[in-house]
Amino acid sequence: MFSSIKKLLIGRPLKSTELGEQKLNKTKALAILSSDALSSVAYGPEQILLVLITVGTAAFWYSIPIAAGVLVLLVALILSYSQIIYAYPHGGGAYVVSKENLGMYPGLVAGGSLLVDYILTVAVSVSAGTDAITSAFPVLHAHTVAIAVLFVLFITLLNLRGVTESASILAYPVYLFVLALFILIVMGMYHIMTGRVSPALHSPIGTPVAGISLFLLLRAFASGSSALTGVEAISNAIPNFKTPAPTNAVKTLMAMGSLLALLFSGIVYLAYFYGVTPKAEVTVVSQIAEQTFGRHVMYFFIQGTTALILVLAANTGYSAFPLLAVNLAKDKFIPRMFTIRGDRLGYSNGIIMLGIFSTLLIIAFKGETEHLIPLYAVGVFIPFTLSQTGMVVKWVREKPKGWIMKLLINTTGAVISFIVSMMFFLTKFAQVWSILLFLPFIIFLFHRIHKHYEAVGDQLRLKTCEPAVPIKGNVVVVPVAGITHVVENSLNYVKSLSPDQVIAVYVHFEKEDEAIFEEKWNKWQPDVRLVTLPSPYRSIIQPLTKFIDTVQRKASESNYQVTVVIPQFIPKKGWHNILHNQSSLLIRAHLLFRRDVVITTVPYHLKK
């Protein structure tokens, strides 16, 4: 029944050989991997204005040079990631690049911050999208958390079905959002050029502003760069592209960068020219759209696609998290289960884990995850800095053809990313301090897991020179609860193996029991030695374990192996199990994990 529900929800299982069919072409890849980056346009420009307004609306013209700075950073990131894609065609996330060029710990810092960041991506994007919906339909406001959780569930199921199918569904809203913003920007420009927008609404560029400082401008720049979260998604996902994967990935990255640059500068420019002031209830994009179209159908189209792309931005996390998890798991830093492909060939464990953690975040913050945005941005810029520093080291070390140009690009990127990261710590410490606690913790965890896997591998590997101690003989201990078919069945089995010694053990709670049982036993199985153990505290496990320890101590002296054969009857129906005391399961679990004895379960299947 479970398997048929599963099939209904996520589709039939796929063979491993069907993997190729699941690869992405460029159009789908652009949709599936860029929703996070593109949706940032919905809040990036607003973040700049929110900082500038602290010194007054006259300072708004600074948004133009700041946006130019963000665009420079964007260009540097895009160029840098193109170089990474060619240099690491099997997936060049910040984790891989930092690890290979800077060493294990910088790699783990990058990997650790990204893992958490993808969870934040999902939680923040879904919550923001839900807010957009509940703003449109205020009756739903009381159910924010439930709606957000349903969205996460929905996206999780889409991803469990597999990447291609989710891409088909996700392509439309992303392209509709791009279309909507393009129409908005073009119409806005048209209004400005035809003189329908009063020039009095904005202060000219270069107007002197009292109270402006470099600190404030850097802070505005850092805030604006939150529009760049998500650009690394493509470089993580190269193995998902159709061949030639690197070329297709770079083309997709360029397309995404161009779209992002166009939309971002268009919105910043319109906001500046319209003199838009950020408000708590109405977003900047909403204000621009309203001034351009009025409360027209186009306004609702823009708001609707914005809400949709915010929810779907969460999907970027679903593409990136499982792939990063595979890389970390292959290097033995997180549990091995993340490397296993599920029925539909996606890395189900990563997908499910991401769904669970982001749901927990949404519930813990009651759907108000917006104040996690600075944490989210700093978690992106730390790996940006590390991976670009890694590329700098790579070029200096390898000095390939044209390396000076490449070095310049990555150095620029690294320096700007580093400054942005530092700006977050300096200007928004109250919101980002937790990463300073969390990163050391997760790296410690990675380290412990790694050490364990290494130790296990070491102990399992055959050192062919060292011969194993041969087993000289076998002693079998059979705990018996009575004179029944179950016990008879087990004894028959034991006799067929003809071990060197068989001991039946009976634990009794009442003194009177002992003699009666011994008599019955000797009539029934005179050839099997019976040991009876008293149990004044009514525990079966305790006297049994003590007895087995004694047997094992003696047996090991002469290299004999002790096997405990447990007779177990298996009820016909699952619910019947709660009617029986499961002593055999308890005995098995207790012995297996604590003693060096072989445990054999002889099932006796009941027929009714």
Add this chain to the structure above:
Amino acid sequence: MFSSIKKLLIGRPLKSTELGEQKLNKTKALAILSSDALSSVAYGPEQILLVLITVGTAAFWYSIPIAAGVLVLLVALILSYSQIIYAYPHGGGAYVVSKENLGMYPGLVAGGSLLVDYILTVAVSVSAGTDAITSAFPVLHAHTVAIAVLFVLFITLLNLRGVTESASILAYPVYLFVLALFILIVMGMYHIMTGRVSPALHSPIGTPVAGISLFLLLRAFASGSSALTGVEAISNAIPNFKTPAPTNAVKTLMAMGSLLALLFSGIVYLAYFYGVTPKAEVTVVSQIAEQTFGRHVMYFFIQGTTALILVLAANTGYSAFPLLAVNLAKDKFIPRMFTIRGDRLGYSNGIIMLGIFSTLLIIAFKGETEHLIPLYAVGVFIPFTLSQTGMVVKWVREKPKGWIMKLLINTTGAVISFIVSMMFFLTKFAQVWSILLFLPFIIFLFHRIHKHYEAVGDQLRLKTCEPAVPIKGNVVVVPVAGITHVVENSLNYVKSLSPDQVIAVYVHFEKEDEAIFEEKWNKWQPDVRLVTLPSPYRSIIQPLTKFIDTVQRKASESNYQVTVVIPQFIPKKGWHNILHNQSSLLIRAHLLFRRDVVITTVPYHLKK
């Protein structure tokens, strides 16, 4: 660690032979078994007045004849239960008496309603006691549920410690409550006799009242008889008494009946003479106490002991529920685990189950379980009726010396109990209908469990004439995941048993794997046959199960037994287990419950 916390909370484990020391003497038994019955005085008289007030305060004089009716019922119940105690010295609850005299299904009806009733006793009493406390300290009102749950936890722990120790603690509040009410009644009488209470406060007995009807009087009588819940507790608990148990039990029952009769009639009489009108905020007992003493220290003493005895009344459920559960479990109607004595010789499973269910009820009803009182009362009077009818049948059938008198007593009791039960259904159907759904359900459940146990017993019992099919030989299948020490260890073990055939099975996900592994294997273990199975859907279980089925089919043709030997490495620390894929556990669980193969786990304990 778990065991030391357990020891701290419930005390050191006791040997089975220490059982005798836990038996109750009469003084302790009276305290432990009568708190439920005696605490009913706190609400019984009020229930009568609540019905009478619907036709006016002039009708209050009817409380005197109605109380007389309740006393008759009480006398009938006490006499009847004395007869039951002598007739069933090993514990004569309604379940046993009904089952033996009326048959299995009436017995199960009685047993089922009592099981639920004890849960209701705990939930209702604890909630009422909590209300009394939160009325005294209104700041605690917001925490009603938490306080009630803590009380349940506290009583559960007391009972897990064992009956004698809990009795020592419980004796004081019960006797203090009795003392407090005696002082109240004596002082009240003194005031009346010395003429300090105006005779104008009450209408004389016999005053004609408009609108009075037989229906109303019967309803008032039924309501008043809720004061009798709990009188059956002693007859269930006879095995807990010191020898001679029946005599001691009867004496305790008589003492309890006398106390109950005195307190009940005293409160009814004072309420009548003082002309007390029931109010929503102040209980009848509280009003009497206030009129007698004023808001004096004695008033708070009475209120305090009332609150305490209500909470402790819950303890009656803890004495009765586990014992009833043992009786039902011995007759195989509920899971066998209820017959097992815990570390402290109490029937821990019953105690814990009662704690869990009553906590759930308290949480579900948010501590407002007062409107469950009618359900609770009807759940008591159904078994009352059945057990007394059972006694009637017994006397008619056996005709012992003086049976006519005995017959008359039980017939009176049965008839009155039956009328009271019917009155609840007729006058309070909205509150008691659920028992009509619940009883058939629980009896169906009892029936199914019984059938299962019977079937199991039948299949396990040895029919000595029928010989078991002998095992002609052994085939061993070893699933292997690689060439490691774990596998080597298992193969060594298998070879030491020298079975007829050994097959190693390797499941591979990728075609390339196969040849490489086969080559390595043949170099390493040339004498063990290797079978490789492809798994296009990346499942280990599925191809393995299919293969084992084929092997088993062939083996069973020639009476060979198939054993699956699972190599399993055991990590040194518990948390390491989440880092490994537990395939061996999954394989074992899957095979054990579905196939007729023996499962052997060969542990390989890691050292670091």
